[in-house]
Amino acid sequence: MGDSAVGKSNLLSRFSKGEFHLDSKPTIGVEFAYRNIKVGDKLAKAQIWDTAGQERFRAITSSYYRGALGAMLVYDITRRGTFKNLKKWLHELREYGNRDMVIVLIGNKSDLVDSREVEAEEGQSLAQLEDLCFLETSAKENLNVEDAFLQMITKIFEIASQKSLEAKENDATKKVVDARKEIIYVVDEVTATKQTSCCTS
Template identity: 70%
Template structure:
């Protein structure tokens, strides 16, 4: 039977084409890895239910295309996202050099409270490394981001990086909910169930008691 989730969180995967975003999502959502993975066209997404402390969260993860010709399409998908994994390939310095440009776009279209984690993927290919781990850490610290290296192929830190993002989103959402109650802010009700809503021009991104399907 379906369970009822406490929250629905939307997050996005961004970064250059070929850095391994799709396989990271496949690992997280289905524990799968495809060596013949093809570039994402437009946007794809997957769901996974995950329990954090006493809350059951439905994570809706959007995998955005990294190719330039899809940038105008994908920018609209930042709307309503509460978190983002900004991914580069540690064996391709050009993908790391693009991180600053992606971050500008993310901050332009994303919300101010968005949780962003910088991810150096393919850390299993250490012999081909072009970006040192310390370099990624220092950039993340400078920009106020979290940082982690992962390997979708070896399934190293993939679960952890998604869980870290979702946990931080939950902390921020819970704090905002508490502040709203303290301010006696009106909360919309839908069929007797509590709904946390964003600003009027944003979509609903954190829903209380949403139907949760596996």
């Protein structure tokens, strides 16, 4: 996600198909692509959504944040306005998105160094302030594109694995507690029986 014409569609196209289109048209609403990725010894199928950056589509695109596990927040290093608007996008993400959502901040078009308006240090500072991952990429030159997506997907996978482990541990603890309750109940029952027989003899 991010402003219009920052290169979101080309980042996705480069990652999912290995393609770059200089004349790519603005995204209308939402488009998506798939790619299978090896994370450790597991194979993950990533479904990546490309949202429109234009204001008129904001009501539609914000509704897609709810189910998302991760987000790439993209700005164009040659247009300071796209960097300034990140706060607005970030607010939207945190308002509508999942609390555990992994967010990667991307400064795209790093090949256009002569036209740079946003320094890498500024992106890094914002990422540290907002607790985000950060990379500069070039969809055109295929610089850091793979790394950016893999960083996000790996982090998502780690969080999902941790949650699964915690759920199993909680379930195991509950079973132990339930088993102890049953043992205590049985012991009490036996004790009560013994006391009754003792009194009658």
